[in-house]
Amino acid sequence: MLYVKNLHKSYQVGATSYEVLKGVSLSVAQGEFVAVMGPSGSGKSTLLNCISCYIPFEEGKITLGQKELKGLSEDALAHIRNEKLGFVFQDFMLLDGLTVRQNILLPAIIRGNVGRKEETMADRLCNLFGIAQIAGKYPAEISGGERQRTAVARALINSPLLILADEPTGNLDSKSSRAVIDSFLEAKASLKATIFMVTHDSFSASFCDRVILLKDGVVYKNMERNSSQHAFHDALLEELKQMNTLEEEEENNENLN
Template sequence: MIELIDVYKVYRVGTHEIIALRGVNLTIDRGEFVAIMGPSGSGKSTLLYLIGCLDKPTKGKVIIEGQDTSQLNEKQLTELRRDKIGFIFQQYYLIPTLTALENVELPMVFKGVSRARREEKARKLLEMVGLGDKINRKPRELSGGEQQRVAIARALANDPSILLCDEPTGNLDTKSGKVVMDIIKSLNVERGVTVVLVTHDPSLKVYADRVVNIRDGVIYAN
C-alpha cells in the first residue's frame, strides 16, 4: 500500500542543511493502522507529508499503491491526493464562512461531483460522525471536537483508501479526543481504510496495529 525506500529529506536554510529524514525504509500494508511516534523534531510529520505527497523526498522513493510518486507530475500528484488520500490535521482547517455541510462538500466540488450527490453524501458523512443535527452550523458555532469531526467527514468525502492523521487530538480534551479516535479506528476496522497516525501521545498507540518509533530522522523500532 505504502512503501518508502531509502528516503532522505534535507532542508536548506541559508548555507545550513537540516536533515529531517535519514535513509528511512518503511512498508505499510493495506488496511493497517500504523502509529508513527517520536518527540518534537524527530521527523514524524515530515514523513507523513511525504506519504501524503505534500512534499517530495530529497533522495529515495515514496511508492503509493504501486505508483512511484517521483515519476508523477503535479497534476497526477494532485489527483492522487484527491482520490486516494484523506488528511486530518491538528488544526481543523475548516473554511469559516462555510457551513459544516459545505465544508464537507468541498473536496467533491473539485472532483466534479454533482451538487445533489455531494449534498446527499456530505449529509450522510456528518450523520456518521454524529453531527447530523448541526449540518448548517459554521465552525465558530461548533466545539473543537465537533470541528474535528467535520474535518474527518471532509477527509472521507472522496472515499480515500488512506487516511493520514497528524496529531488529530492535539487540540482536544480527553473526552473529545477519544470520540475522534474511536471514529478513526472504526473507519480502519469497518471500512478497511489504511490509517497512518503521527503523534507524540503514548496513550494513542492502543489504537494502532503497529507502532513505528522515529528519532532524529531515523526509524529505530519498527
C-alpha cells in the same frame, strides 16, 4: 498499500544542509491504522509531507497504491492529493463560511462532482460520526471535538486510499480526542479506511494496530499491538521512556566530547 523505502530528506538553511530523514523504510497495509511517534524534531511531519506529495525528497522511494511518487509531474501529484489522499490537520482547517455538511462535501465540490452518491456519503459520514444533528451549523457554532470529527468526515468523502493525519488530537482535551480516535476506528471498521497518524499522545496511539517510533531520522522501532489497548498503552509508555533516556544519555555524551 503504502511503501516507503530508504527515504532521505534534507533541508537547506543558508549554506548548510540538515539531514532530517536518514533512510526511513516502512509500509502500511490496506485497512491498517498506524501511528508514528517520536521526539519533537525527529522528522514526523517531514515524513508525512513527503508522503503527501507536498515536499520533494532527495533519495528513496514512496509507492502509494501501485504508483511511485518520484518523477511525477506537479499535475499528477495534485491529482493524487485530491483523489487518493484524505487529510486531517491539528487545526482542523474548516472553512468558516460553510456549514458542517458543506465542509464535508468540499473535496467533492473541488473535484467538480457533487451528485447523489456524494450527498449520500456525506449523510452516512454525519451519522457515522454523530454530527448529523449539527450538519447545518457553522464551525464557529460547534465544539472542538465536533470540528475535528467534521474534518475526519471531510477526509473520507472521496473514499481515499489513505488518510494522513498530523497530530489530529493535538488541540483537543482527552474526551474530544477519544471521539476523534473513535471516528478513525469507525472509518476503519465501516469503510475499510487506511490511516497514517502522527501523534504525541500515547493514549491515542494505543488504539492503533501498530506504532512506528521515529528517532534520529530513522525508524527506531515497530510496535505491533497484539494485546489489549490498555496493555499496549503501558508498553508504549515504557518504550517512550526508554527512548527518551537513551536520547538524554546521547546528549550528555555529546556534551562530554
